[in-house]
Amino acid sequence: MATKRSVGTLKEADLKGKSVFVRVDLNVPLDDNSNITDDTRIRAAVPTIKYLMGNGSRVVLCSHLPLVPRLSELLGVEVVMADDSIGEEVQKLVAGLPEGGVLLLENVRFYKEEEKNDPEFAKKLAALADVYVNDAFGTAHRAHASTEGVAKYLKPSKELDYLVGAVANPKKPFAAIVGGSKVSTKIGVIESLLSTVDILLLGGGMIFTFYKAQGHSRTSLTWPSHSWRRQKPKVSLFYFPTDVVIADKFAPDANSKIVAATAIPDGWMGLDIGPDSIKTFSEALDTTKTIIWNGPMGVFEFDKFAAGTEAVAKQLAELSGKGVTTIIGGGDSVAAVEKVGLADKMSHISTGGGASLELLEGKPLPGVLALDDA
Numbered sequence: 001m002a003t004k005r006s007v008g009t010l011k012e013a014d015l016k017g018k019s020v021f022v023r024v025d026l027n028v029p030l031d032d033n034s035n036i037t038d039d040t041r042i043r044a045a046v047p048t049i050k051y052l053m054g055n056g057s058r059v060v061l062c063s064h065l066p067l068v069p070r071l072s073e074l075l076g077v078e079v080v081m082a083d084d085s086i087g088e089e090v091q092k093l094v095a096g097l098p099e100g101g102v103l104l105l106e107n108v109r110f111y112k113e114e115e116k117n118d119p120e121f122a123k124k125l126a127a128l129a130d131v132y133v134n135d136a137f138g139t140a141h142r143a144h145a146s147t148e149g150v151a152k153y154l155k156p157s158k159e160l161d162y163l164v165g166a167v168a169n170p171k172k173p174f175a176a177i178v179g180g181s182k183v184s185t186k187i188g189v190i191e192s193l194l195s196t197v198d199i200l201l202l203g204g205g206m207i208f209t210f211y212k213a214q215g216h217s218r219t220s221l222t223w224p225s226h227s228w229r230r231q232k233p234k235v236s237l238f239y240f241p242t243d244v245v246i247a248d249k250f251a252p253d254a255n256s257k258i259v260a261a262t263a264i265p266d267g268w269m270g271l272d273i274g275p276d277s278i279k280t281f282s283e284a285l286d287t288t289k290t291i292i293w294n295g296p297m298g299v300f301e302f303d304k305f306a307a308g309t310e311a312v313a314k315q316l317a318e319l320s321g322k323g324v325t326t327i328i329g330g331g332d333s334v335a336a337v338e339k340v341g342l343a344d345k346m347s348h349i350s351t352g353g354g355a356s357l358e359l360l361e362g363k364p365l366p367g368v369l370a371l372d373d374a
Contacts, residue, residue: 010055010133014055016056017057018130018131019057019094019129019130020052020129020130020133021060021133022045022049022052022059022062023150025044026061026067027063027064028067036070038335038338039070040343042067045135046074048135049061053102056099057131058097058098058101059101060094062085062146063105066105071102071104077100079102079103080097080102081104082105082106086125108144108145117145119149122145122152125146126150126152170290171290173289174288175200175284175288176197176293177285177291177292177312178193179203179295179298179332180204180295180296186294189294199284203277203295204295205270207270208270210240239281241297242260242280243258243259244272245258245270245272246271247268247271249269254302261274271304272300272308275307278307281311281312285319290325290327291326292329294329295332296308296309296333300336300339309336313342314340317337317340317346320345321345326348334349337349
């Protein structure tokens with residue numbers, strides 16, 4: 001896959017006085033009183049928006065969930081809210097923005113044409129701006145008017161996106177850490193990674209599926225059986241946990257002990273990787289130049305079973321400081337890194353779980369293919 005142009009290649013000459021249509025992903029979880037419970041995605045969009053503001057752009061933000069107060073707070077400017085996402089009134093608001101000003105459009109999904117990727121609707125969105133930037137990587141696997149459609153009418157279109165470049169041309173040795181409990185969502189990724197990475201480390205509940213496939217019957221959470229396709233991998237080093245922290249029940253106060261990964265007694269379940277595995281994983285990661293991490297090593301929400309996940313997070317933060325490219329792809333890994341307070345130390349945090357998995361699997365993403373190549 002060709003590396004896509006990143007917003008950093010746009011300089012002041014390209015941006016000053018121009019209106020830039022930025023597709024952002026502000027879909028954050030809200031509680032019953034509409035308070036934001038996790039603003040990771042909003043904060044992830046801030047560097048791109050600030051870069052454009054700093055270079056004198058009029059920034060037009062497009063999302064499915066418009067949240068003005070938190071965005072204004074993080075950007076340090078009063079974000080203007082439009083009552084619509086297309087049309088003459090919105091065009092007037094864009095024209096009235098000062099350089100460095102920010103306008104947030106009403107939810108584009110209010111128009112059914114958005115999800116149908118209707119070309120006429122995409123043209124109306126494109127009429128608002130001179131340049132297109134897609135910062136909503138989590139939506140790139142969907143061909144919508146605001147992700148793929150609009151890119152046809154606005155050039156240069158750009159993706160601020162580490163993932164494409166990192167996966168296409170990684171600095172070697174390239175390692176992937178795949179964890180989480182659901183093996184069903186990761187199988188395609190693991191099979192694809194076998195042909196791209198040098199080192200593959202597996203953790204989390206899904207490892208028990210593989211132990212089961214090798215004839216060890218003890219499982220953690222229950223699994224769909226999956227026939228692991230035999231293929232000639234490029235991977236030179238493949239790591240499974242050798243020891244695990246087990247619990248007598250799925251609870252933060254469960255009794256726990258450390259056993260070999262293949263020797264879990266009846267009535268117990270594996271909830272984290274053990275200290276030997278942490279050490280082995282750590283030594284393997286020390287040799288790398290690029291690391292992608294998707295999925296925790298255990299049930300990190302329970303402090304007793306968080307050591308594996310936290311050790312990986314701390315090590316990646318440390319390696320980032322030494323110039324290793326560290327990419328945290330989606331969902332639980334992001335939450336884990338946030339919990340340890342190390343999110344700002346990583347090279348890149350992708351909040352698009354589904355999209356980052358599809359990209360790692362080598363699937364084409366419509367919202368990325370529409371962008372200019374570097």
